[in-house]
Amino acid sequence: MKVLKLVSKNxxxxxxxxxxxxxxxxxxxxxxxxIRTSIDAWYAGARASSPNRLVITNAxxxxxxxxxxxxxxxxxxxxxxxxxWAQWFGGTYVDPKNFFPQFxxxxxxxxxLYPEYIIPSEQREAFLSERxxxxxxxxxxxxxxxxxxxxxxLTGTIFPGEWDFVIRGIYTGKMExxxxxxxxxxxxxxxxxxxxxxxPRAGQVGSFIVQIDDPSxxxxxxxxIDSLFVNSLAETKTQTEEAFQLSFVAMASSIVTGLxxxxxxxxxxxxxxxxxxxxxxxRERVSEYAVMKTLGFRPIHIVGLIFxxxxxxxxxxxxxxxxxxxxxxxxxxxxxxDYFPIFKLDPxxxxxGLVSSLIVGFVAxxxxxxxxxxxxxxxxxxxxx
Amino acid sequence: MSESFxxxxxxxxxxxxxxxxxxxxxxxxxxxxxxxxxALMGPSGSGKTTLLNLIAGIDRPSAGxxxxxxxxxxxxxxxxxxxxxxxxxxxVFQFYNLMPxxxxxxxxxxxxxxxxxxxxxxxxQVETALTIVGLADRMKHYPNQLSGGQEQRVAIARAxxxxxxxxxxxxxxxxxxxxxxxxxxxxxxxxxxxxxxTIIMVTHDPRAAEKAHVWRHLDKGELxxxx
Numbered sequence: 189m190k191v192l193k194l195v196s197k198n199x200x201x202x203x204x205x206x207x208x209x210x211x212x213x214x215x216x217x218x219x220x221x222x223i224r225t226s227i228d229a230w231y232a233g234a235r236a237s238s239p240n241r242l243v244i245t246n247a248x249x250x251x252x253x254x255x256x257x258x259x260x261x262x263x264x265x266x267x268x269x270x271x272x273w274a275q276w277f278g279g280t281y282v283d284p285k286n287f288f289p290q291f292x293x294x295x296x297x298x299x300x301l302y303p304e305y306i307i308p309s310e311q312r313e314a315f316l317s318e319r320x321x322x323x324x325x326x327x328x329x330x331x332x333x334x335x336x337x338x339x340x341x342l343t344g345t346i347f348p349g350e351w352d353f354v355i356r357g358i359y360t361g362k363m364e365x366x367x368x369x370x371x372x373x374x375x376x377x378x379x380x381x382x383x384x385x386x387x388p389r390a391g392q393v394g395s396f397i398v399q400i401d402d403p404s405x406x407x408x409x410x411x412x413i414d415s416l417f418v419n420s421l422a423e424t425k426t427q428t429e430e431a432f433q434l435s436f437v438a439m440a441s442s443i444v445t446g447l448x449x450x451x452x453x454x455x456x457x458x459x460x461x462x463x464x465x466x467x468x469x470x471r472e473r474v475s476e477y478a479v480m481k482t483l484g485f486r487p488i489h490i491v492g493l494i495f496x497x498x499x500x501x502x503x504x505x506x507x508x509x510x511x512x513x514x515x516x517x518x519x520x521x522x523x524x525x526d527y528f529p530i531f532k533l534d535p536x537x538x539x540x541g542l543v544s545s546l547i548v549g550f551v552a553x554x555x556x557x558x559x560x561x562x563x564x565x566x567x568x569x570x571x572x573x
Numbered sequence: 574m575s576e577s578f579x580x581x582x583x584x585x586x587x588x589x590x591x592x593x594x595x596x597x598x599x600x601x602x603x604x605x606x607x608x609x610x611x612a613l614m615g616p617s618g619s620g621k622t623t624l625l626n627l628i629a630g631i632d633r634p635s636a637g638x639x640x641x642x643x644x645x646x647x648x649x650x651x652x653x654x655x656x657x658x659x660x661x662x663x664x665v666f667q668f669y670n671l672m673p674x675x676x677x678x679x680x681x682x683x684x685x686x687x688x689x690x691x692x693x694x695x696x697x698q699v700e701t702a703l704t705i706v707g708l709a710d711r712m713k714h715y716p717n718q719l720s721g722g723q724e725q726r727v728a729i730a731r732a733x734x735x736x737x738x739x740x741x742x743x744x745x746x747x748x749x750x751x752x753x754x755x756x757x758x759x760x761x762x763x764x765x766x767x768x769x770x771t772i773i774m775v776t777h778d779p780r781a782a783e784k785a786h787v788w789r790h791l792d793k794g795e796l797x798x799x800x
Contacts, residue, residue: 191686479670482631483684483731484659487653534700565631566623567668 189491195496198469204347206501209465213505213548214457214512218543221513222520223451224537230444232530233433237366239403241301242410243432244396253392254422256379261416262398267409270399272297275375275392279342279351281332287526288328288344290371292378301399304362311336311357319377323357325368326527332407347378351383371511394470398426455544458505462552466498470556477560487561494557495550502549506542513538578607578771579628579739584637586794587624597623599794601637601671605787607738610765610772612785619791621775622743628773629662629741630654641739659687663732663770665761667744669724671716677703678712681730688735702730706760722753729760733770740764742774746781758784 197208228235229540246252256273263271277290295316299305307315307323315321324334325505334340340353353373375393382390391548400409410426417424427435437444476489513533521531586598596618605611613621626632627639628645631654639646641661649657658664671680682703685695703709706726716724725745730738740763746754762784764770776782789799 194675201674475670476672479666479672480653480683482629482658482664484655484657484687486655505744566626569631 191492195493195500198473198493198499199236199264199500203492205465205468206272209461209501210505210508212461213458213502213545216454216461216507217506217509217545218513218516220451220454220544221509221537221541222517223447223454224540225445225531225533227444227451228526228534228537229528229531230435230437230440232528233436234430235365236304236363236367236530237429237433238304239406239428240400241429241431242398242400242406242413242426243429244398244413244424244426245394245432247414247425252395252422252529253389253394254424256391258408258417258422258424259396259447262413263398265409265412265416267401267405268398269401270297270301271396272301273393273396274298275372275378275394277342277344277373277378278346279338279344281342283420284290286332288331288369288371289367290373292373292375294375295372298372298397301397304366305359306362307357307359314356315372315374317381318354318356319374320351320353321356321374322353323359323372324355325370325529326358326360327368327525328371329355329358330367331525336473345398347382347386347389349381364532365530369525389409397429455548458545459548459551462498462502462505462548463555465501466494466552466556469497470560474563474568476558481565482569490560491557494560495553498553498556499549501544502545502552503542506545508541509545510538510542513541576606577604578609578642579603579605579773580636580638580640581624581628582640584624584627584634584639586620586627586632587635597794598634601794601796603789603796605771605773607642607771608765608769609787610762610785611774611787611789612782613773613775613791614777614779614782615791617777620794621791623635624791625741625743625773625775629664630658655727659684660735661737661739663729663735663737663740665725665728665732665740665742665745667747667764669716669721669728669748671724671727673716676713676715677708677719677727677730680716680727684731684735684774698734698736699730701729702734705733705764706730713770720753721749722756725749725753725757726760729757729764733764733768738771740770740772742772742776744775744777746776746778754778754781 244254246254259271259273262268272294275292277292280286299307299312311323315323322340329335334355336355336358338355340355342351342353344351359368370434379390400406406428413426414424480490515535524531581601584598585596586602587596588592589595601624604683610614613624615621623632626751627634628641630649634647643659646654646657672683675683678699681699682695685698690698698708703712706729708723708726711719711723718725745761746757747755758781761772761774765772782788
C-alpha cells in the first residue's frame with residue numbers, strides 16, 4: 189500500500205460527493221470546449237483565408253456595390269497576378285429559413301483564385317458552358333439532398349424574381365476549414381437579367397478578389413489600389429482576405445467577447461466546485477492528518493495526499509469532460525451548421541480543457557494543504573476530543 | 574531499575590490565548606527508567622495529555638528539556654522530530670484514530686511505509702503485531718467492522734509494529750467498556766513485561782492504572798508522587 193492507494197481510497201470515501209464533483213468538472217470542461225469551439229467557428233473564415241488574396245469592397249459599406257469596370261484598372265497594377273469578382277445574391281430556397289451563402293461569380297477567374305475548392309474538371313467545364321449552372325459545396329448538397337443535374341429555383345430578395353438553376357458541380361474542400369456550404373452561380377447570368385430588368389444595377393459587383401505575388405506588400409498594394417479610386421463615386425476599401433473576414437467577426441465582437449468571458453467563468457466555476465470539495469475533505473480529515481504526523485509522516489506526505497486526491501478528481505473529471513465533448517459538440521454542430529458550417533473541435537481546445545482541469549485541481553488543493561500542514565498536531569488531535 | 578530512559582527537566586508549558594498566558598505545566602521533573610510502566614493520573618485540565626505530547630515530541634515545552642533515550646527531543650527540528658517519532662514512539666489514542674478507509678492490516682502497516690522495508694518484510698511485521706494483539710484473524714476487517722476494543726487493539730498493533738522502545742498511551746481505555754478495557758490493559762501490561770516496552774499512560778481509570786508500576790499524579794500543572 190503506497191500513497192497512491194491511500195489517495196484512491198480517500199477519493200472514493202464519499203462516493204456520491206466525489207462522483208458529483210467529477211460530473212460537475214466534466215460538464216464544465218465540456219462547456220469550456222464547446223464555447224471555445226464556438227469562438228473558433230467565428231474565426232473559421234479568417235483561418236481559411238489566403239495571405240496572397242486581397243478583397244476590395246466599397247469604402248462606404250459592404251452593401252454598396254462597385255463598378256465591374258474597375259477590374260481592368262486593378263489588373264494592370266504591378267504585382268497583381270489575378271483578379272475576379274463576386275456579388276452576394278441572397279435568394280431563398282423554398283423557405284426563407286433555408287439560409288446559405290450564394291455568390292454570383294465570374295466562373296473562370298474566381299475558381300482559379302480559390303484552389304481550395306476542389307471541383308472535377310468536367311463539372312467545372314459544365315459550369316462554365318451553361319449560363320444558369322451552379323456549383324455547390326458538398327455540405328450544402330448533402331443538406332438538401334441535391335445531385336448533379338437537379339434543377340433548383342431560388343426566389344430573389346436583393347435581385348427580385350424567380351431564378352432557375354441547374355446544379356452542374358459539387359466542390360469539396362481542400363482543407364478541414366474550407367467552407368463547403370456555399371453556392372456559386374454565374375455573374376453573367378445575373379448581370380444580363382439586370383440589364384433587362386434593372387439597368388442601373390447591371391455592371392455592379394459586391395467585391396473584387398485580387399491575387400498578389402508578394403503577401404508582404406499587401407498593405408502597400410491595398411493603399412495603392414484605394415488611391416486609384418479616391419474621389420470617385422465608388423471609393424474602395426482594400427484589405428487582406430483575413431482582415432476582410434475578421435471584419436465580420438468584429439461586427440459580432442461583443443458576442444465573441446461575451447463567449448470568451450463565459451469560457452473563463454466556467455473555469456472559475458469548476459475551480460470553486462473542486463476547491464469546495466477539497467476544503468470539505470481537508471476539514472474532515474484534520475484529525476487524520478494529525479494522527480499521520482504523530483506516526484512520523486512529514487508535511488510532504490500530507491501535501492502528496494491532498495494534491496494527489498485533488499489532481500485525481502480533476503483529472504478524471506477533465507477526461508470525462510473531454511470524452512463527452514465529442515458527442516455534444518457533434519450534436520451542436522448539426523444544429524447550427526447553417527450558420528456555422530465550420531464547427532470543428534480543435535485538439536488544442538481539448539488539451540486546454542484537460543490542462544485547465546488539472547490546474548484547477550492543483551489550485552484547489554493549495555489552501556486545504558496549507559491548512560492541513562500548518563495545523564499543529566496537538567490542535568488536530570484536539571478535534572478528535 | 575537503572576538510569577532514566579525518559580527524562581523531563583524543569584519543563585514548563587504555557588499556551589497563549591489572545592494576549593493571555595495560560596500556564597499548563599509548571600516545573601515538571603520526571604525520570605522514567607527503561608522498561609517502566611508509568612500511569613499519569615489527575616483531573617481534567619491538569620496537563621496530563623500535554624505532558625504526554627511533550628514526551629512524544631508533538632508539542633514543544635515553553636522552557637526546560639525533554640529527552641528520550643539520551644536524545645534531546647526539544648532540540649530537534651520538525652523534520653527530525655517526525656523521523657524520530659516514527660522510529661522511537663508508539664502512540665495509542667483514546668479514540669483509536671484508525672484510518673476508516675484502511676483495513677486492520679493496512680492501518681498497522683501505515684508507520685512501516687516510512688521505512689525501507691520490503692513488502693514481504695512489512696507483511697511479516699504487520700502479521701506479528703496483529704498476532705500479538707490477538708487479531709490475526711481480523712486483518713481484512715475495516716474499523717467499522719470491529720468493536721471498540723478490537724479497534725484499540727489494532728491501534729496498539731500500529732503502535733508496536735515499528736518495535737519502538739517507548740509506548741505512549743493517552744486514555745487508552747477511556748472509550749471502552751469494562752471487558753474491553755481489561756483486555757487492552759492486559760495487552761499493555763504484556764507488552765511491558767514480555768517485550769520490555771517502556772509505557773507512559775495517561776488515565777482517569779484507577780483499574781487501568783493498577784497495571785502500572787508507578788503512579789504519578791498531576792494537579793494544576795504540577796507533578797506529585799502517589800503510591
